[in-house]
Amino acid sequence: SYELTQSPSVSVSPGQTASITCSGDKLGDKYVCWYQQKPGQSPVLVIYQNNKRPSGIPERFSGSNPGNTATLTISGTQAMDEADYYCQAWDRSTVIFGGGTKLTVL
Amino acid sequence: EVQLVQSGAEVKKPGESLKISCKGSGYSFTDYWIAWVRQMPGKGLEWMGIIYPDNSDTRYSPSFQGQVTISADKSITTAYLQWSSLKASDTAMYYCAKRGRSDHSFFMDVWGKGTTVTVSS
Numbered sequence: 001s002y003e004l005t006q007s008p009s010v011s012v013s014p015g016q017t018a019s020i021t022c023s024g025d026k027l028g029d030k031y032v033c034w035y036q037q038k039p040g041q042s043p044v045l046v047i048y049q050n051n052k053r054p055s056g057i058p059e060r061f062s063g064s065n066p067g068n069t070a071t072l073t074i075s076g077t078q079a080m081d082e083a084d085y086y087c088q089a090w091d092r093s094t095v096i097f098g099g100g101t102k103l104t105v106l
Numbered sequence: 107e108v109q110l111v112q113s114g115a116e117v118k119k120p121g122e123s124l125k126i127s128c129k130g131s132g133y134s135f136t137d138y139w140i141a142w143v144r145q146m147p148g149k150g151l152e153w154m155g156i157i158y159p160d161n162s163d164t165r166y167s168p169s170f171q172g173q174v175t176i177s178a179d180k181s182i183t184t185a186y187l188q189w190s191s192l193k194a195s196d197t198a199m200y201y202c203a204k205r206g207r208s209d210h211s212f213f214m215d216v217w218g219k220g221t222t223v224t225v226s227s
Contacts, residue, residue, distance in 0.1 A: 001168070031211030035151070042201060042220055043143075043151065048213040086151050090212035093165055095141060095153035 002091040004098035011104045018074040020101045022087030025068065030089045032070040034063060037100075038083045046085075047072060079105050108132040110140075110202050110218035117224045118192050125188035126221045128202030135183035136160035139205040141214055142176060142187045146198045156205070156212075157185055192225045199223075 005023045012018040022032060032050050035043035045054050047063035050070065060075045074081055082105045087098040113127040128140065142154040155166040159178040166176070178185040185202055200221045203214035 031208075031213075033211070033213035035214075037151075042217040043203075043214075044217070045206070045213060045215050048206060048215070049208065049211050054215060084150075088151075088213065094167065095156070095212055097151045097153060100150040 002089070002094070002096050004087055004089060004096055006085075006087060006098040006101045008099070009102045009104065011106060012074075012077045014079060014105055015076055018077045018081070018103055018105075020072040020074075020085050020087075020103065022070045022072075022098045023068055024070075024089065024096075027070055027089065028065055028067045030065075030091060032063070032065045033088050034061075034072045035086045035088065036081075036083045037086065043086065074103075077103075077105055081105060108204070108216050110204060110216055112200075112202060112218040112221045115222040115224070117226070119227055120192060120194055120225055122192050122225075123188070123190050124192055124223065125186050126200060126223070128185045128187075128218050130159075130183045130185070130204065133204070136180050138207075139212075140178065140185040141203045141205065142174075142185075143201045143203060143214075144170075144198045145201065145220075151201075154187070154200075159183075159185065192223075194225050194227075196223060197225050 034047040037043040050065040051063045111129045139156045141156045144152045154170040157164045159180045202218045204216040206213045206215035
């Protein structure tokens with residue numbers, strides 16, 4: 001079965017750029033989306049179809065998906081961006097989630 | 107406003123049955139797939155399955171096939187997730203989510219607040 005791999009944790013200083021990666025075989029051939037989940041809250045879609053932002057998501061969130069690794073980039077990271085981030089793809093009528101990355105802003 | 111309103115928290119004993127619900131509003135319920143996602147305490151998101159409410163076409167994750175049943179009643183714009191015999195390992199938060207508009211990808215643009223299920227003797 002298809003798998004998506006994320007690093008368990010990423011740390012970033014406020015104002016700096018955070019990069020969260022998601023790897024999978026030929027992932028660039030699929031569409032990837034990203035969810036943000038803060039403690040005690042439901043996931044929120046922040047990027048879909050590799051690089052599109054839903055309405056209401058700040059411009060500092062961006063995405064790319066070349067090759068085998070998709071990346072969620074948060075420019076000018078703020079304390080409010082501290083959360084778990086999950087990548088997700090669609091393969092053979094199956095939804096696949098990455099294991100999640102805890103972003104710490106310190 | 108597009109919303110998915112989930113039923114309240116449940117506390118059950120092992121072996122009991124359970125059906126939780128997810129009511130959609132603010133959009134054409136029959137036009138979008140609904141997904142169910144499990145999150146065990148302190149763990150990540152796991153896709154359980156999806157249903158197309160218009161015709162109840164249902165797909166299950168291999169991990170959950172035979173373990174749960176997903177259904178929908180389009181007349182009341184509600185999707186369901188049910189168990190016939192709960193286990194302690196079913197203790198988790200369960201989210202429903204609506205598929206976003208796309209023919210070529212599957213992403214979930216609206217999520218319910220989740221239903222906590224606790225199974226304990």
